[in-house]
Amino acid sequence: MKLYGYWRSSAAYRVRIALNLKQLSYDNIPVHLVKNGGEQHSADYKALNPAELVPTLLDNDLSLNQSLAIIEYLEQQYPEPSVLPADAATKAQARALALDIACDIHPLNNLRVLQYLTGPLALSDKQKQAWIIHWLEVGFSSFEQRLAAVSGKFCVGDTVTLADICLVPQVYNAKRFGLDMSLYPRINAIVEQCQQLxxxxxxxxxxQPDAQ
Ligand SMILES: N[C@@H](CCC(=O)N[C@@H](CS)C(=O)NCC(=O)O)C(=O)O
Structure with missing residues (x-):
């Protein structure tokens, strides 16, 4: 398998965690999201992924985008260890938490969105920062509240699931953007558990080899 990603991409980070949990080896192919205007916009990469986003996973003839679709594909192909609970209700809870991050938090602070704010919309860096922190706070505070009902050592009970796979990279991003994490003790405790693994x-x- 080949994973096109970028060291700081949280969506690629999700896939790397899932590949590692399942002990699958892969070739890491860096796509630098900033250098030369962003290698994700190159003709070669666009041919592979017309969305011009990472990650993309190649598995023989199969080319897949969307980190969660990639992880669900890995889950079906390599079921052990599972990253989705077997029980229908618990599985849905894990998916819901993962989607809270992947659909409702992450896209608002994605690179191209931030570039649009300070480019065509001419917002200042201070306004951009206010946007970033606002949407992180909205997302993290509801996530923290949800954890009260479902978490154990990890987001859903005591086993690593898709929710943890999404949470850890999102917290990495939030810290990079300067979010005050002291308001989210449950999130912090779970991330600490994950980082032991x-x-x-x-x-x-x-x-990552492309980390600078
Ligand atoms: N929903 C997609 C999100 C992919 C995505 O937004 N990737 C970001 C990096 S985390 C990216 O490639 N950004 C480049 C850009 O905005 O130009 C997934 O989960 O794979």
Whole structure:
């Protein structure tokens, strides 16, 4: 398998965690999101992924985008260890938390959105920062509240699920953007648990060969 990603991309980070949990080897192909105007916009990469976003996973003839679709594909192909609970209700809870991050938090602070704010919309850096923190606070405070009902050692009970796979990269992003994390004790405790695990350690941005 080949994973086109970027060390700081939280969506690629999700896929790296899942590949590591399942102990799958892969070739890491860096796509630099900033250098030369962003390699995701190059003709070669556009041919692979017309959305001009990372990650993209190649598995023989299959080319897949969307980190959660990639992880669900890995889950079906390589079911052990599972990252989705077997029980229907618990599985849906894990998916819902993952989607809270992947659909409702992450896209608002994605690079191209921020570039549009300060480019065509001519917002200042201060306004951009206010936008980033506002949407992170909205998303993290509801996520923190939801955890009260479902979390154990991890987001849903005591086993790593898709929700943790999404949470850890999003917290990495939030810290990079300067969010005050002291308001989210449940999130912090879960991230600390995850970071004890090799699969998470090896997937960390700073551990990637393209990290600068
Ligand atoms: N929903 C997509 C999001 C992909 C995405 O937004 N990737 C970001 C990096 S985390 C990206 O490639 N950004 C480049 C850009 O905005 O130009 C997924 O989960 O794979």
């Amino acid at each position: 090799d699969a998470f350690k090896l997937a960390a941005p700073e551990a």
